[in-house]
Amino acid sequence: MTRNPNMREAILSAAESLFSTRGFNAVSIRDIALEAGANPGSVTYHFKSKDGLLLEIYKRHCGPMNKRRIELLVAARRVRDVQDRLEAVVRAYVQPAFSSSSDLAGGGARFTRLRAVMSAEGNAVVGRIIAEIFDDTTNAFIEAIEQSLPHLPRRTLVWRSQFLLGALYYTLVNPERVTRLSRGEADGADMAEAIEQLVSATVAALQAPDINGQAAAEPAAKAGARKAPAGSRSRTA
Amino acid sequence: MTRNPNMREAILSAAESLFSTRGFNAVSIRDIALEAGANPGSVTYHFKSKDGLLLEIYKRHCGPMNKRRIELLVAARRVRDVQDRLEAVVRAYVQPAFSSSSDLAGGGARFTRLRAVMSAEGNAVVGRIIAEIFDDTTNAFIEAIEQSLPHLPRRTLVWRSQFLLGALYYTLVNPERVTRLSRGEADGADMAEAIEQLVSATVAALQAPDINGQAAAEPAAKAGARKAPAGSRSRTA
DNA sequence: TTTTCTTTTGTACAGATGTACAAATTATCA
């Protein structure tokens, strides 16, 4: 058989594909080797260990993705209209998670799905990376959102950013659910629609009044001050 | 050692705890037995196999949880005020996922976290259950929401229900992130606050105009018809 | 008590797993 000139890449890609759908523990090095058309020994040769392979996948994607995010964030911050700016900021966060600008096979969606799965599995190797690499970028976004919605406390924005990331992850992990529940009206794997739906829903969620009974988000949206949530922090009975 | 009169329960509880934090594949039957203070053989005696154990966990929780959801939904549908009704419907969906009314140890949050982890791992055993058991309940909620927001297409409501579930899951899977990013201002493990934040954000998201450039959700919210999302379905550049 | 049923224990086994390593193969460059 002719030798694959980029076996390293093939292994990375195969591992990414398998990890992102089955999780870390359910995939063996032999599975990866088979998928990549490589010998199992070749995997440990290139990446030392299974953990090392996972680490390399992160190293490969984190840089380009967060770089792209910051680029888009800088551009978004320059948008004049308050409403448009907020939307642009959210889009700058979401878009690179779905399609990476880099030419890495599989695009950004596969890597984001992998991150979702790893986070659910509580993967130890990944735990540290997340806090070290991603929190900086996330903070930059929260600050940008804070600028558009200065009346909202940071804690509320953090909660809503949490919901955004959860929605993002779950959409990539379980797109069939959208297709199924919409009875074919929508396709959960349609990334373009996913982005638009996610951005518009998130912008609205961010603009909601604070749970402590604060006025609406922006002067333009005259939703009127609403009462505190009925039965706040107690059962609904 | 004195014999545990409810070893079956102890095993179920231990398995639930371990599966919900480490995932299905990373936990061995021996791990579960150790945690439960049981003999490994005892696990297969009670539940036949590892899959059988997982199945039993689902059987245990699905009924009570969805029963409670439907109870709360029925009550929510009777709320007169449109805004309050929508909020009550969302709360009826969210609340039982956090704290089960049944007296099963660990409450509903642990089981919901388990569901989140299983969904991320793409667990085959669970795959069928989800579609069979949960879709009915979810459809009932979507229809209730449709009634409050009749101008929105079903596909959009499905997308937003997807985001709700994702936000819910991720909050239970990764609460530390909220604590970390808010710099101690908020506690991600505070389920009461999680519910309030999630409900208020979701209600706002549901009321957002449709992505195809439709008017705002309800007459009371005079946000004014907004333009279609800038650069819809294309890159933000 | 004795008998019968239920539960727990301990052991065993076939297969899979991560990893190490020497040998074989292929590429690179003098």
Next chain:
DNA sequence: TGATAATTTGTACATCTGTACAAAAGAAAA
């Protein structure tokens, strides 16, 4: 070309995995 380095292969090993099953222990009923 030949020499050196980089990669791939095949095999081996200790450990862990799910599961089966017989023996032991305990509970329940006679």
